[in-house]
Amino acid sequence: MPRVPGQIDQAKTEAILDAAVEVIGERGLAAPMEAIARRAGVSKQTVYNHYGSKAELMRALMQRRVEAITAPLREPGAVENPAEALEAYARSVLETVITTKRYSMMRVIILGSGELPDVAKEVYEAGPLSARRQLAAFLKTETELGRLKVEDFDQAAEFFSGMVMGHSQLRSLLRLPSEKTQEEYGRLAKEAAARFMKAYAP
Structure with missing residues (x-):
């Protein structure tokens, strides 16, 4: 057809x-x-x-990546099950960080950012910043529904991202082998979500 x-x-x-x-x-x-x-x-x-332009192309690349990473926050039932949604989101983030092939582009972007600052800006805004804002919006919704008690949504989103990423991001950028297995990353995602929910319990 x-x-x-x-x-x-x-x-x-x-x-x-x-x-x-x-x-x-x-x-x-x-x-x-x-x-x-x-x-x-x-x-x-x-x-x-x-x-x-190259900047527009990079923005589109980052938008596609962020859409995939943040998909768990938009899944049916995500709002009703914030712990599960956050765990799935954490797994998605870790999958991007620990998969060398997917993350190799981020390394070259960092290397070329000095010569192409406009492209680097597009990458940051459409990538990490967009992901954090989508997570912050999710936390805002959960707070309004009474399932969480978050006062600063952007800060809380940054806290959760830091809990999940840890040194794994740096190791990946430096091309160092992962210190954890896939199962260990899965447990990390589950633990991060559980501790975050406890910290921001209403």
């Missing part, structure tokens, strides 16, 4: 973003858009039609 135009556009978008992750991970933040287009199997103009 042939795909409709909207499906074709979406397929090209995903191909471009997937190619950008690979090419930028291999060649750095200054990788030319032509190389991304070749890897995606599209023309350079097609890439620019979708994303007018």
